[in-house]
Amino acid sequence: MSQLPTHHVFPSPADASEALASEIGDLVSRRASEGRHAVLGLATGSTPIRLYAELVRLHRQGLSFSNVITFNLDEYLGIGRDHPESYWKFMHSHLFDHIDISRENIHIPDGSISPDSLEDYCDSYERKITSTGGIDLQVLGIGRNGHIGFNEPGALPDLTTHVTELNPVTIRDAANSFGGSENVPSRAITMGVKTILEARRVVLLAFGHAKAEIVQRALTPGITTEVPATYLQLHGDSAYFLDEEAAARLD
Ligand code: PGA
Numbered sequence: 738m739s740q741l742p743t744h745h746v747f748p749s750p751a752d753a754s755e756a757l758a759s760e761i762g763d764l765v766s767r768r769a770s771e772g773r774h775a776v777l778g779l780a781t782g783s784t785p786i787r788l789y790a791e792l793v794r795l796h797r798q799g800l801s802f803s804n805v806i807t808f809n810l811d812e813y814l815g816i817g818r819d820h821p822e823s824y825w826k827f828m829h830s831h832l833f834d835h836i837d838i839s840r841e842n843i844h845i846p847d848g849s850i851s852p853d854s855l856e857d858y859c860d861s862y863e864r865k866i867t868s869t870g871g872i873d874l875q876v877l878g879i880g881r882n883g884h885i886g887f888n889e890p891g892a893l894p895d896l897t898t899h900v901t902e903l904n905p906v907t908i909r910d911a912a913n914s915f916g917g918s919e920n921v922p923s924r925a926i927t928m929g930v931k932t933i934l935e936a937r938r939v940v941l942l943a944f945g946h947a948k949a950e951i952v953q954r955a956l957t958p959g960i961t962t963e964v965p966a967t968y969l970q971l972h973g974d975s976a977y978f979l980d981e982e983a984a985a986r987l988d
Contacts, residue, residue: 741956742941742975746984750787750944753978757876757940758791762800764874769804776806776866778875778928779832780886781824784942785876789832802838806869808862810877810886811927812846814855814900822914823848846898846926859898859926866898866932875936879943882906883951883964887927892965896929930968939975941966943983952979953986 747753761777768775779785796802809824818825825845833843844865850858866872877885882904884890889904902924903911912918933939943952955966956977969975979987 739958739960739970740973741958742939742969742972742977744956744977744979744984744987746979746981746987748981750784750980753942753944753980754785754787754791757788757942757978758795760940761792761874762795765800765802765805768873769801774804774806774869776808776869776871776873778872778933778936779807779809779828780876780878780942781809781811781827782878784878784944786831788876788942792832793835796836802836805838806842807838807844808866808872808928809845810875810933811925812848813922814848814850814924814926815922817849818847820848822911848922848926850926855900855926859900862926863897863928863932866928872936873938875933875939877933877939877941877966879941879948879951879955879966880904880907881910881947881951883955883966885930885933885941885966885969887925888930888933888965888968890963890965892930892962894930894934894962894968894971897932898926898928901925901927930965934968934972937974939969939972941969941975941977942979943977944980946982946985948983949985952977952983956987 765775812824887901908918908921911921915921960967
């Protein structure tokens with residue numbers, strides 16, 4: 738059965754980020770009081786930067802991440818952790834270096850895995866997610882082409898963590914940060930749509946005019962592989978947190 742994700746429109750990206758940080762903070766504290774872990778699925782890109790700044794602020798006010806386990810959605814293939822554009826670097830500089838999470842609880846796909854062990858590596862990443870009891874809350878962004886993680890247009894719904902080719906729109910959008918599209922890796926490791934749909938709750942953040950058209954498309958009833966974000970219509974507890982610009986084309 739399919740149902741549209743709920744959507745919440747906030748006055749600004751800062752307000753949307755604060756709301757999600759507060760939801761995450763509540764989850765983490767509630768689990769801590771029960772003596773349990775909270776398992777977070779995390780995203781990279783410009784959109785969640787404010788969310789991470791807000792989580793760091795909550796940590797400075799006393800929120801502990803010592804019971805938190807994280808799994809990142811994806812990583813470029815063929816670059817190491819030390820590459821300036823690696824998602825490993827991004828996550829550490831925006832979040833992990835500033836909170837008290839245990840290093841062994843951080844999971845980010847390793848883009849430097851050798852080609853002959855990739856399949857095993859992807860399977861073991863997926864098994865690690867399952868062995869924690871599954872993701873409680875998955876944070877997503879959305880590409881202008883409707884991708885979630887690196888599940889690009891054409892992505893099938895039944896894939897778990899796997900290797901994928903980047904779409905031309907994704908490569909174009911990453912070109913600036915890599916100093917030209919010829920430097921953007923052509924492949925990535927990504928959680929699959931199936932992995933994302935297994936999270937107990939999914940919150941997708943989208944901000945700015947450039948996302949208005951794809952947000953409208955993704956929130957139109959009907960699932961299509963051409964817009965992977967429409968697969969969230971198969972999830973029973975997913976929400977879009979939008980600013981007014983990204984929501985501009987919604988009724
Ligand atoms: P952005 O990327 O946050 O940099 O817009 C989002 C995405 O591609 O998922």
